Amino acid sequence: xxxxxxxxxxxxxxxxxxxxxxxxxxxxxxxxxxxxxxxxxxxxxxxxxxxxx
Amino acid sequence: xxxxxxxxxxxxxxxxxxxxxxxxxxxxxxxxxxxxxxxxxxxxxxxxxxxxxxxxxxxxxxxxxxxxxxxxxxxxxxxxxxxxxxxxxxxxxxxxxxxxxxxxxxxxxxxxxxxxxxxxxxxxxxxxxxxxxxxxxxxxxxxxxxxxxxxxxxxxxxxxxxxxxxxxxxxxxxxxxxxxxxxxxxxxxxxxxxxxxxxxxxxxxxxxxxxxxxxxxxxxxxxxxxxxxxxxxxxxxxxxxxxxxxxxxxxxxxxxxxxxxxxxxxxxxxxxxxxxxxxxxxxxxxxxxxxxxxxxxxxxxxxxxxxxxxxxxxxxxxxxxxxxxxxxxxxxxxxxxxxxxxxxxxxxxxxxxxxxxxxxxxxxxxxxxxxxxxxxxxxxxxxxxxxxxxxxxxxxxxxxxxxxxxxxxxxxxxxxxxxxxxxxxxxxxxxxxxxxxxxxxxxxxxxxxxxxxxxxxxxxxxxxxxxxxxxxxxxxxxxxxxxxxxxxxxxxxxxxxxxxxxxxxxxxxxxxxxxxxxxxxxxxxxxxxxxxxxxxxxxxxxxxxxxxxxxxxxxxxxxxxxxxxxxxxxxxxxxxxxxxxxxxxxxxxxxxxxxxxxxxxxxxxxxxxxxxxxxxxxxxxxxxxxxxxxxxxxxxxxxxxxxxxxxxxxxxxxxxxxxxxxxxxxxxxxxxxxxxxxxxxxxxxxxxxxxxxxxxxxxxxxxxxxxxxxxxxxxxxxxxxxxxxxxxxxxxxxxxxxxxxxxxxxxxxxxxxxxxxxxxxxxxxxxxxxxxxxxxxxxxxxxxxxxxxxxxxxx
Numbered sequence: 001x002x003x004x005x006x007x008x009x010x011x012x013x014x015x016x017x018x019x020x021x022x023x024x025x026x027x028x029x030x031x032x033x034x035x036x037x038x039x040x041x042x043x044x045x046x047x048x049x050x051x052x053x
Numbered sequence: 054x055x056x057x058x059x060x061x062x063x064x065x066x067x068x069x070x071x072x073x074x075x076x077x078x079x080x081x082x083x084x085x086x087x088x089x090x091x092x093x094x095x096x097x098x099x100x101x102x103x104x105x106x107x108x109x110x111x112x113x114x115x116x117x118x119x120x121x122x123x124x125x126x127x128x129x130x131x132x133x134x135x136x137x138x139x140x141x142x143x144x145x146x147x148x149x150x151x152x153x154x155x156x157x158x159x160x161x162x163x164x165x166x167x168x169x170x171x172x173x174x175x176x177x178x179x180x181x182x183x184x185x186x187x188x189x190x191x192x193x194x195x196x197x198x199x200x201x202x203x204x205x206x207x208x209x210x211x212x213x214x215x216x217x218x219x220x221x222x223x224x225x226x227x228x229x230x231x232x233x234x235x236x237x238x239x240x241x242x243x244x245x246x247x248x249x250x251x252x253x254x255x256x257x258x259x260x261x262x263x264x265x266x267x268x269x270x271x272x273x274x275x276x277x278x279x280x281x282x283x284x285x286x287x288x289x290x291x292x293x294x295x296x297x298x299x300x301x302x303x304x305x306x307x308x309x310x311x312x313x314x315x316x317x318x319x320x321x322x323x324x325x326x327x328x329x330x331x332x333x334x335x336x337x338x339x340x341x342x343x344x345x346x347x348x349x350x351x352x353x354x355x356x357x358x359x360x361x362x363x364x365x366x367x368x369x370x371x372x373x374x375x376x377x378x379x380x381x382x383x384x385x386x387x388x389x390x391x392x393x394x395x396x397x398x399x400x401x402x403x404x405x406x407x408x409x410x411x412x413x414x415x416x417x418x419x420x421x422x423x424x425x426x427x428x429x430x431x432x433x434x435x436x437x438x439x440x441x442x443x444x445x446x447x448x449x450x451x452x453x454x455x456x457x458x459x460x461x462x463x464x465x466x467x468x469x470x471x472x473x474x475x476x477x478x479x480x481x482x483x484x485x486x487x488x489x490x491x492x493x494x495x496x497x498x499x500x501x502x503x504x505x506x507x508x509x510x511x512x513x514x515x516x517x518x519x520x521x522x523x524x525x526x527x528x529x530x531x532x533x534x535x536x537x538x539x540x541x542x543x544x545x546x547x548x549x550x551x552x553x554x555x556x557x558x559x560x561x562x563x564x565x566x567x568x569x570x571x572x573x574x575x576x577x578x579x580x581x582x583x584x585x586x587x588x589x590x591x592x593x594x595x596x597x598x599x600x601x602x603x604x605x606x607x608x609x610x611x612x613x614x615x616x617x618x619x620x621x622x623x624x625x626x627x628x629x630x631x632x633x634x635x636x637x638x639x640x641x642x643x644x645x646x647x648x649x650x651x652x653x654x655x656x657x658x659x660x661x662x663x664x665x666x667x668x669x670x671x672x673x674x675x676x677x678x679x680x681x682x683x684x685x686x687x688x689x690x691x692x693x694x695x696x697x698x699x700x701x702x703x704x705x706x707x708x709x710x711x712x713x714x715x716x717x718x719x720x721x722x723x724x725x726x727x728x729x730x731x732x733x734x735x736x737x738x739x740x741x742x743x744x745x746x747x748x749x750x751x752x753x754x755x756x757x758x759x760x761x762x763x764x765x766x767x768x769x770x771x772x773x774x775x776x777x778x779x780x781x782x783x784x785x786x787x788x789x790x791x792x793x794x795x796x797x798x799x800x801x802x803x804x805x806x807x808x809x810x811x812x813x814x815x816x817x818x819x820x821x822x823x824x825x826x827x828x829x830x831x832x833x834x835x836x837x838x839x840x841x842x843x844x845x846x847x848x
Contacts, residue, residue: 036177
């Protein structure tokens with residue numbers, strides 16, 4: 001059953017990676033604005049040629 | 054053709070009715086030149102999609118005067134921008150008008166209008182735009198003018214509201230929650246084998262898991278827990294027992310006992326209870342902290358005043374930052390601009406609207422050489438003035454030197470939980486030491502175990518969570534009803550109020566000035582011409598309004614014109630003797646109604662009157678339904694000519710106070726407080742600032758929360774004033790909910806204690822009890838708040 005030591009080590013390292021990813025996102029301001037992106041995604045991009053109509 | 058008639062009625066840009074004028078472009082109707090201008094700018098850049106996402110997304114552009122010369126002044130620019138080098142500049146601007154998806158779309162396409170803009174991003178909730186532009190292509194003034202041209206005028210104020218809030222709160226609470234949550238999850242997983250039972254030959258795992266648990270507890274205690282230790286210590290030094298004391302004690306005891314049990318191989322410890330406790334506490338803290346990014350509660354006169362003022366120097370005008378304005382300088386104030394400092398009028402016809410400063414609803418005309426106090430808004434032609442006092446020492450701004458603005462505000466609101474936790478801590482310590490001394494004579498180990506167990510199990514986690522969760526739920530209910538509270542303590546304060554003081558202009562009445570003119574007469578064309586001719590000769594505000602009502606009329610000859618101040622005007626017009634003025638001026642019995650009246654008499658025949666009525670806000674009746682329990686006072690800076698109309702609401706004269714200066718308002722609130730009343734002040738203007746600050750709960754009322762409102766504890770949207778009684782009842786419900794949830798959590802504590810005092814507290818029991826009580830409290834408070842809000846029809 002010593003495999004447990006290895007498995008627990010793996011799981012903790014994996015969890016630490018996710019925690020690190022969260023910190024990274026936090027530091028880069030990904031959580032600063034939680035509303036605008038939800039609206040932005042609904043707005044269509046227009047091809048540049050079509051604009052002069 | 055049929056389509057044309059339909060589209061003609063409303064403006065394509067802003068959706069207003071095209072009543073005053075009608076402008077066309079691209080077969081679309083616009084209500085004013087401004088709206089058409091915006092459309093032209095957008096259509097030239099191919100940005101007409103703006104109109105497809107929402108109907109009439111634009112703001113009305115009736116006012117089209119640009120005044121951004123001051124943005125050429127490097128000193129002002131440097132205060133506003135975030136970053137600049139020789140190539141690019143980054144700036145964040147606050148645009149109150151941002152309100153829909155069209156706004157986001159358009160403002161993020163700015164570089165299609167001007168390619169010098171590299172990047173523009175909207176933060177919708179904060180109503181901010183972040184722009185990066187090339188210094189070669191444009192400067193800040195051009196950027197602001199571009200935003201103005203497309204209908205999004207930024208609000209530029211040196212006391213920059215938005216930026217200050219962003220820098221204010223950086224204590225890494227989210228990070229601490231992440232760490233605590235991470236450790237809590239892992240520790241719980243690792244503790245399971247112990248709870249399920251480990252067999253003899255698995256004893257090595259027990260040690261391994263124990264060490265891991267200690268490892269995971271360390272960051273939780275030393276990152277998340279430290280603030281509780283610090284706060285408890287500070288409070289103890291100030292001889293205050295607040296809820297942080299038992300919490301810090303609980304955290305410390307949990308950690309030490311876990312450490313001891315694992316190191317001495319006597320048990321598995323309480324690591325999961327410890328991590329769970331800190332995690333839930335931090336979440337509670339997070340929930341309690343609600344911020345309205347786009348609303349500021351801390352505004353003072355500086356955000357009401359402009360950033361810069363036009364100064365006349367050697368015959369030339371140049372913009373000067375307000376902070377550098379000195380005594381003796383000559384300033385130029387144009388239509389709709391605010392006079393920033395006490396000054397002497399040198400040139401121009403001054404007609405100044407002081408409604409926001411004094412509560413006086415009628416614009417005041419000033420003669421040359423007279424002192425004009427700061428804060429008034431000029432309506433009419435440009436003025437030239439000489440400054441006689443610095444901005445910070447003018448008549449208006451002196452109010453901010455009052456002690457009400459400088460004293461510490463901490464003790465103003467005492468919350469229920471603060472009161473309870475004092476007694477809770479004392480009882481907790483008594484029980485803990487009691488059980489220690491009970492066992493110590495027979496069994497030292499058992500005594501210590503009972504002592505620590507009591508401190509662990511009675512750790513008031515649920516108690517600490519019940520207030521934040523109830524309050525934040527209540528806050529979002531208020532928020533839905535357009536009542537924005539500064540923080541959660543305000544809800545409890547609201548429940549304690551028993552006296553309501555109301556301002557008149559702008560609070561009970563809508564808008565700044567007189568809105569409704571009732572014509573109590575039918576006039577013939579000739580009479581209209583006579584009235585118009587006479588009134589156009591007078592500069593009295595009421596005369597001007599009458600002129601507006603009459604519309605453009607041919608002017609007739611006037612002779613022996615006389616104006617008696619405070620009474621009226623009389624003259625001979627085309628051979629008719631005409632008198633226009635107050636009732637006493639008519640020398641004839643005339644019915645006196647509520648409001649300001651102007652009567653008209655031509656050749657001794659009474660023709661009727663104009664009645665200037667201030668329109669009241671909706672729902673005043675509902676508010677005064679609170680009357681027996683709540684006392685109402687009127688505190689107005691205005692003249693008392695509406696005393697009669699107000700008496701209907703306030704009753705006797707003792708409850709109405711007119712002609713009060715800002716300082717007198719503050720003193721009046723203070724005198725009520727000395728008589729042991731809990732005072733809620735509702736006001737809207739700068740003249741109420743002192744009273745709002747002094748009162749137990751200052752509420753600023755406004756028709757648009759993004760507009761300027763004086764510093765206060767809460768901001769109420771004018772249309773929700775009628776819900777005030779419901780707000781009061783709901784706040785009382787909320788306090789009741791907190792009381793009940795305190796009872797529930799105390800019950801849990803008692804159950805736990807009954808085990809703990811015997812010294813036989815198993816870690817599994819603690820690990821179940823703590824999250825269970827927390828879950829009960831959170832679900833109870835949110836459901837109960839919801840139900841209460843439904844009952845009060847706030848949801």
